[in-house]
Amino acid sequence: MxxxxxxxxxxxxxxxxxxxxxxxxxxxxxxxxxxxxxxxxxxxxxxxxxxxxxxxxxxxxxxxxxxxxxxxxxxxxxxxxxxxxxxxxxxxxxxxxxxxxxxxxxxxxxxxxxxxxxxxxxxxxxxxxxxxxxxxxxxxxxxxxxxxxxxxxxxxxxxxxxxxxxxxxxxxxxNYFIERDEQKLRVAHKKTELEAEMAEVDDEDSRIKMFWDAKSEHCPETRTDIAKYHKLGREKRNTEQHDKKMHRTPALFAPCGRPYNLNQAKLPFHLSDEYNEYMLQLGIYKHLDTSQIKVDIEPNYVRVSVKGKLFQMSFSEEIKTTEASVQRSQITGYLVIKMPKLHVNEMIIVRSRQQGNNVNYSSTKEGKGQSDLKGTVDIKTICNNEDVDVPELID
Known part of the structure; x- marks a missing residue:
């Protein structure tokens, strides 16, 4: 009720x-x-x-x-x-x-x-x-x-x-009252017989089918029973849909604890790996309400939920989560997530040994799974503070 x-x-x-x-x-x-x-x-x-x-x-x-x-x-x-x-x-x-x-x-x-x-x-x-x-x-x-x-x-x-x-x-x-009283008795008797037959069937779907296949009279009691079985059908469909969603939920972490890279929503993205921060641009649908977007930034990965579908990307360097920022373009709808790296000063020297200091990852066909090396880094121009001791690099 x-x-x-x-x-x-x-x-x-x-x-x-x-x-x-x-x-x-x-x-x-x-x-x-x-x-x-x-x-x-x-x-x-x-x-x-x-x-x-x-x-x-x-x-x-x-x-x-x-x-x-x-x-x-x-x-x-x-x-x-x-x-x-x-x-x-x-x-x-x-x-x-x-x-x-x-x-x-x-x-x-x-x-x-x-x-x-x-x-x-x-x-x-x-x-x-x-x-x-x-x-x-x-x-x-x-x-x-x-x-x-x-x-x-x-x-x-x-x-x-x-x-x-x-x-x-x-x-x-x-005369109608007399017919109505007879109808109540008749409907109650048929309902008792039908419930006895349904009790002998174990399968719930078969029991529901027996109800819909049975002949019925147009009366308040029948309308109430119909509403009851409609509700059972709705609950059953909702349960099945929930089970499907639970079944489709992907694994987010490997057995060792490493975050997986996921793109359930198949969104276009671009990741810039600067020396001091990661910047992720995610192609969110332009007219999607912002309330449908959830962002979770952790020390070694970022997860974005778009209408329940997940985008997750892991990083090799730790993120300073307290200084991370999330913005959304009012024109394109794209999501821009800036994530400063935790150990920036320690990585400067290591980065200087590489041939380039900019590594960009993209979901486009041309750049998928590849990196672009741009220029060289002069350690003296980066560490121009007199208080910072710059060790000599060994060739």
Whole structure:
């Protein structure tokens, strides 16, 4: 059973900055809610309340919503109209595709003087003789019934024949009540038999298939069971998708602890290996929201998560993580990560022995897996501080 919780209401009130005390419109459709509760205490300023496509069986706990103008309870399990007398501002009431057989229950709406639109399409009561004339005569304040305009002449004619039509309606709904009681017993018996057959099957998929293949009647009990099995199906799909994601999660480290190089998202990148820092340029999608990007800089590797897909690169030299910076271009969307090296002074001499001091790595075809040596390094020009002792290099 799904309940109306404060967390759910706040989630649905994002357009009002998640404030529920001043909320004027609330949509809780398709949530498998079975009971109306709390709303009249939390959201007393509501003018529009949408509760269609749920499993609500009774109209209740709404009498404090004095400002409510539009109530939508279409596609629920409601069997009678009730508890709406104190909704003074109610203008439109939608009860499409419910199970209302007690048509005389609409008489509780006589005091709702502002009510102008009533929709009962798809309810059993719509098949009763003189249905439209009875509703029109009972609720003369209506301007529209089942999305059809009610003319003044129709109202006057319905008033004249109201008593005779009501007698017919009462007899028809009494017959409906008898049929409904028989239906409840029949549906309960079939459900017991089906559950006994399903209990003999071990495979869950086969049990679910047996339910969907079984014949059923159109009634509140069946609609509730259908919602239950729809929920099971959704949970099963979510579990399977989660398992697939867990299965696809790549190994991030070798058995020895060395970080792997990964590029799940297949993003273009360029790495500059300067003498004092690494600079990584990552080709993030231009219109991707920055909230979808996560960066983790560790002493010997950097990891970037883009919409859950990982890019990871390891380094041979340690990084000074406290001074690393991450920036994103507002024009191209590219991510620029600057990572200063930890032991810069110690590496100057070692670097000077190499033929070049710039090594660039790129994901392009021309530069993939290769390095470019650019120029030579003069140790005297680098270490021009008098306090630094520069040892002689041995050829």
């Amino acid at each position: 799904v309940k109306i919780t404060e967390a759910l209401v706040r989630k649905k009130s994002e357009h009002n900055e998640c404030l529920i005390s001043t909320l004027e419109e609330l949509s809780l459709h398709q949530e498998d809610i079975e009971r109306i509760e709390h709303l009249q205490n939390w959201c007393r300023d509501l003018k529009i309340l949408l509760l269609q496509s749920n499993l609500i069986s009774k109209i209740e706990n709404l009498h404090k919503l004095k400002k409510l103008e539009y109530l939508n309870l279409a596609i629920n399990n409601i069997e009678r109209v009730e508890n709406l007398e104190q909704l003074e501002s109610l203008t439109k009431l939608d009860l499409t595709l419910n199970f209302i057989g007690e048509l005389t229950s609409i008489e509780c709406l006589k005091g709702n003087y502002n009510l102008r639109e009533l929709i009962l399409i798809g309810n059993p009561c719509c098949d009763y003789p003189h249905y439209r004339d009875y509703v029109t005569g009972t609720l003369p304040q209506l301007n529209s019934l089942d999305c059809e305009e009610i003319k003044m002449s129709q109202k006057l004619q319905a008033q004249k024949t109201l008593s005779s039509h009501r007698a017919v309606i009462v007899q028809k709904q009494a």
